[in-house]
Amino acid sequence: MDSAYTMLSSIVRSIPDSVWRLAADGMVVEILEGADGPYPLGPDAAGQHLRDLFPEEIATRCLHGIGKVLEAGTVVDVGFEQAASGSDGGRTFEARFVRADQNEVLGFVRDVTKRNRVESALGSQNLHDSLTGLANRALLDDRLAQALRRTWRDGGGLALLLLDLDRFKDMNDTLGREVGDQMLISVARCLTEAVNDGDTVARIGGDEFIVLADGLEDASGVLSLAERLSAAVQTSVRAHRSDSPISTTIGVAVAIDGDSDAATMISNAETAMYHAKQVGRGRIELFDSELQRRLERRLDLESALRMALANDEFEVHYQPIFNVASGDITGVEALLRWNRRNRGLVTAADFIPIAEETGLIKSLGAWALRRACSDVVVWDRSGMSLGLAVNISTDQLVDKDFVELVMATTTETGFDPRRLTIEVSETAVLGRDDTAAQNLTLIRQRGAQVALDDFGTGYSSLNHLRQLPITHLKIDRSFTAGLTTSVLDSKIIESTIALAHAIGLGVIAEGVETAAQLNMLGEFGCDEAQGFYLGKPQSSVDILRTVATHRSTTESR
Ligand code: C2E
Numbered sequence: 001m002d003s004a005y006t007m008l009s010s011i012v013r014s015i016p017d018s019v020w021r022l023a024a025d026g027m028v029v030e031i032l033e034g035a036d037g038p039y040p041l042g043p044d045a046a047g048q049h050l051r052d053l054f055p056e057e058i059a060t061r062c063l064h065g066i067g068k069v070l071e072a073g074t075v076v077d078v079g080f081e082q083a084a085s086g087s088d089g090g091r092t093f094e095a096r097f098v099r100a101d102q103n104e105v106l107g108f109v110r111d112v113t114k115r116n117r118v119e120s121a122l123g124s125q126n127l128h129d130s131l132t133g134l135a136n137r138a139l140l141d142d143r144l145a146q147a148l149r150r151t152w153r154d155g156g157g158l159a160l161l162l163l164d165l166d167r168f169k170d171m172n173d174t175l176g177r178e179v180g181d182q183m184l185i186s187v188a189r190c191l192t193e194a195v196n197d198g199d200t201v202a203r204i205g206g207d208e209f210i211v212l213a214d215g216l217e218d219a220s221g222v223l224s225l226a227e228r229l230s231a232a233v234q235t236s237v238r239a240h241r242s243d244s245p246i247s248t249t250i251g252v253a254v255a256i257d258g259d260s261d262a263a264t265m266i267s268n269a270e271t272a273m274y275h276a277k278q279v280g281r282g283r284i285e286l287f288d289s290e291l292q293r294r295l296e297r298r299l300d301l302e303s304a305l306r307m308a309l310a311n312d313e314f315e316v317h318y319q320p321i322f323n324v325a326s327g328d329i330t331g332v333e334a335l336l337r338w339n340r341r342n343r344g345l346v347t348a349a350d351f352i353p354i355a356e357e358t359g360l361i362k363s364l365g366a367w368a369l370r371r372a373c374s375d376v377v378v379w380d381r382s383g384m385s386l387g388l389a390v391n392i393s394t395d396q397l398v399d400k401d402f403v404e405l406v407m408a409t410t411t412e413t414g415f416d417p418r419r420l421t422i423e424v425s426e427t428a429v430l431g432r433d434d435t436a437a438q439n440l441t442l443i444r445q446r447g448a449q450v451a452l453d454d455f456g457t458g459y460s461s462l463n464h465l466r467q468l469p470i471t472h473l474k475i476d477r478s479f480t481a482g483l484t485t486s487v488l489d490s491k492i493i494e495s496t497i498a499l500a501h502a503i504g505l506g507v508i509a510e511g512v513e514t515a516a517q518l519n520m521l522g523e524f525g526c527d528e529a530q531g532f533y534l535g536k537p538q539s540s541v542d543i544l545r546t547v548a549t550h551r552s553t554t555e556s557r
């Protein structure tokens with residue numbers, strides 16, 4: 001016996017696993033017994049075939065594993081159970097096959113009976129989500145790994161669907177955790193009903209669920225399951241609260257014949273989900289390599305954005321705001337622009353969401369505020385006194401130093417804060433804590449105005465309007481667009497204006513693109529308006545000229 005073989009034998013005697021040497025055809029060459037003693041096969045099994053030693057089903061699984069190992073050279077796990085004998089409750093084994101050489105395979109066989117019993121005892125406590133009773137991340141990982149091994153061995157498709165409830169957080173913040181919890185429980189129940197037997201439904205985060213579906217052969221099967229899940233969520237949400245704006249975004253990853261691993265599948269489903277969210281909520285997106293490329297482009301954009309502030313690539317443009325009754329320009333809204341190197345001007349809509357996600361918005365927003373205040377102060381010198389509206393994102397507004405920052409900026413630039421309007425969205429104001437509302441109250445005490453931007457697109461409720469320290473409503477341009485074509489939209493705008501006036505708020509209509517829209521806004525008594533028809537966002541130099549020209553023509557009339 002050579003020394004390597006002696007060493008192997010003594011190693012095997014000190015570990016729990018026993019080692020089988022098997023020929024490619026399933027003939028047992030030798031059994032080395034491990035420290036845990038008598039295993040399903042003892043040394044006397046040498047010279048016999050697996051088919052003679054085990055029931056047909058187990059033998060076939062082992063032979064299949066041996067075939068795969070010799071073919072692909074990777075490690076293959078095969079689990080099997082030996083039926084009970086006497087008082088023994090049956091035992092469970094796990095065999096890991098590795099290639100020894102061209103014609104031989106080594107099987108490391110371990111008795112996992114005890115481990116399985118402990119796991120199943122702990123299982124119901126540690127493997128399930130306590131709120132919904134669904135599988136948790138640990139159980140999902142385990143099931144996914146098993147399913148991948150099974151499809152690798154037996155062939156077939158496997159899909160991982162990552163579901164995220166859109167706007168759940170807003171709802172949770174607005175209506176309270178208890179309502180949110182009840183909704184999660186009912187969504188969990190509907191998902192469980194919508195999947196096939198044997199599929200796993202897991203909750204892996206606040207409002208994130210994963211469905212692991214087996215036996216799916218093609219993309220259309222996967223997509224119809226995704227649609228079913230999406231509809232199930234919708235039904236349960238509606239049944240729960242008919243006014244809820246919640247929808248579901250689903251990212252899907254697929255593996256065929258086990259050609260993936262658990263980590264890759266989860267990350268692919270996340271990529272698909274991430275992409276779906278960018279295209280628009282409530283979508284289903286399948287992971288593919290084109291998606292991967294698009295994502296890489298997005299990451300490029302992120303890093304370019306990070307450099308842009310240091311490279312001085314941002315500008316502030318200004319859109320004029322008109323008094324509807326008099327036709328005067330009363331102020332401007334500051335809108336960020338990114339003058340991207342070699343690419344030209346990028347509008348705020350294309351990069352603000354990324355700046356918000358990456359946290360860059362805080363420094364960028366502070367820069368924009370300062371730039372805008374100092375621009376307006378410069379215009380004052382040409383006798384051009386204008387009000388200034390500046391957009392503020394959630395992250396800025398919930399910062400405890402926000403008011404201090406605004407006051408320092410106005411003082412240092414010499415801008416009177418009473419001429420400043422802060423534009424915020426409803427979701428920004430309805431944060432988890434009261435910092436946002438407190439900051440708005442403080443800023444109003446210093447004389448600034450507060451406008452609720454994009455009104456009508458968020459959670460708009462009368463209760464918020466009553467509670468929030470705001471001075472103006474800005475009607476979103478999606479309503480303005482329907483003003484002269486949709487009776488419903490015009491009724492909505494007309495009554496919004498009346499309601500706002502009744503509770504002492506001013507109204508600004510956004511996105512006015514035609515004379516007809518402007519006329520109708522005049523009839524409804526809307527206070528102010530802005531839009532391409534009246535004036536596009538323009539550079540600081542251009543806006544100065546626009547305002548001067550406008551004032552001289554209205555004066556000469
Ligand atoms: P917003 O505050 O609702 O600004 C109005 C957006 O509508 C602007 O897009 C403007 O160019 C566009 N717009 C104005 N009139 C019309 C019109 O007649 N028709 C159409 N189709 N569009 C019109 P922009 O500049 O891309 O800004 C998008 C959003 O980005 C803004 O929406 C605002 O929420 C955010 N944003 C812009 N600048 C800043 C900033 O300095 N800080 C922060 N935090 N957000 C900003």
Ligand code: MG
Nearest residue numbers: 333391423453
């Ligand atoms: Mg705005």
Ligand code: MG
Nearest residue numbers: 453454476510
């Ligand atoms: Mg708006």
